[in-house]
Amino acid sequence: MLRGVSVGQGAEQAPGSGMLPLRELLKPEERFVALLGSGGKTALMRALARQMAGWGERVLLAASEGSPLPGRNVFLTARGGRPPAYTMLTLARDAHPETGLAQALDPDEIPDVAGRFGAHRVFVELGASGGRPLPSGPFAPAPEWAGVVVAVLGLDALGMPLDEASADPLALGLSAGLSPGNAVDARTLEAVAAALLAGAPPGARRVVFLNKACVHALPGSALAAAPAGDVEFLAGSALRGWFLNRGGV
Numbered sequence: 711m712l713r714g715v716s717v718g719q720g721a722e723q724a725p726g727s728g729m730l731p732l733r734e735l736l737k738p739e740e741r742f743v744a745l746l747g748s749g750g751k752t753a754l755m756r757a758l759a760r761q762m763a764g765w766g767e768r769v770l771l772a773a774s775e776g777s778p779l780p781g782r783n784v785f786l787t788a789r790g791g792r793p794p795a796y797t798m799l800t801l802a803r804d805a806h807p808e809t810g811l812a813q814a815l816d817p818d819e820i821p822d823v824a825g826r827f828g829a830h831r832v833f834v835e836l837g838a839s840g841g842r843p844l845p846s847g848p849f850a851p852a853p854e855w856a857g858v859v860v861a862v863l864g865l866d867a868l869g870m871p872l873d874e875a876s877a878d879p880l881a882l883g884l885s886a887g888l889s890p891g892n893a894v895d896a897r898t899l900e901a902v903a904a905a906l907l908a909g910a911p912p913g914a915r916r917v918v919f920l921n922k923a924c925v926h927a928l929p930g931s932a933l934a935a936a937p938a939g940d941v942e943f944l945a946g947s948a949l950r951g952w953f954l955n956r957g958g959v
Contacts, residue, residue: 749864840877
């Protein structure tokens with residue numbers, strides 16, 4: 711449940727604020743992680759991957775359809791060969807011949823590539839964001855092999871009309887039961903998060919990551935531990951590489 715978080719500019723430097731590095735968001739046994747949503751999904755995936763690789767893990771990142779590919783450490787399965795032995799590797803089926811953007815691999819193929827690569831950790835990015843703090847609908851289910859499903863939402867959506875916060879507010883409204891004309895508030899974020907996580911496989915850990923907490927704040931006075939069922943609400947900054955150590959928001 712969203713109770714409010716009072717963090718804003720300069721919060722990343724506040725002592726004793728319970729901030730932890732992003733790598734501590736995941737448990738050692740959580741190998742396959744699916745990220746959905748918008749407002750920093752790609753940034754969070756890459757920040758997690760860099761921190762995990764920095765601690766000696768071999769990390770595989772599966773690019774979403776139409777996402778930019780990095781200039782190096784990329785394996786395109788359509789071109790054959792074996793995955794190179796890098797510490798961190800971005801995976802796609804191929805690059806679009808005109809745009810150079812990623813053509814995503816079928817999720818069912820990812821565990822096999824992960825095994826051949828010897829990955830300790832696998833991140834898969836699902837869905838396009840359109841560069842907005844909230845995603846568009848409808849939302850595809852996460853792969854059955856995902857042990858953790860993370861719904862990413864941008865705190866900069868708060869106070870914005872839903873029409874501006876999402877690239878397709880009508881589709882988002884239908885998926886999450888929202889009215890496109892309304893301003894985004896904490897309840898809006900809860901509804902979008904619930905819609906994103908509805909397709910999580912049974913038994914998967916479900917996490918909502920409220921991004922950009924270094925510069926945006928939820929109304930309220932504290933990041934309060936609150937009953938949230940089996941969903942964890944966390945606030946943090948993919949850019950700064952931290953999250954707040956609380957049981958709920």
